[in-house]
Amino acid sequence: MCLAVPGRVISIDGDDPLTRQGRVDFGGVVKSVNLAYVPEVQPDDYVLVHVGFAITVVDPREAERVFEYLEILEQ
Numbered sequence: 001m002c003l004a005v006p007g008r009v010i011s012i013d014g015d016d017p018l019t020r021q022g023r024v025d026f027g028g029v030v031k032s033v034n035l036a037y038v039p040e041v042q043p044d045d046y047v048l049v050h051v052g053f054a055i056t057v058v059d060p061r062e063a064e065r066v067f068e069y070l071e072i073l074e075q
Contacts, residue, residue: 004050006063007033009043024049027067 007024014020017039024033024047031052035041038054046063047054 002050004048004055006046006048006058006066007031008060008063009035009041009045009047009054011043012041022047022054024054027070 005026007026010023010025010030012020012022012035018036020035020039022033022035022041023030026049031049033047033049034053035047036053038047038057041047041054041057046058046060048056048058
């Protein structure tokens with residue numbers, strides 16, 4: 001099963017559209033993510049990430065709902 005997870009973009013590095021990287025916070029875990037598919041993304045936006053690539057920008061409320069569900073699953 002493949003799973004995409006939302007995260008908040010903390011910072012963006014690089015100008016090349018294919019190799020631009022973002023530091024993305026997944027509820028406390030920060031990872032480097034390729035931003036090639038979301039050239040419009042800015043810091044504090046929420047993105048949906050699959051296998052190291054941000055594949056779309058998501059609504060912050062929707063991202064928060066997913067975080068709430070994940071927290072419930074951990075209990």
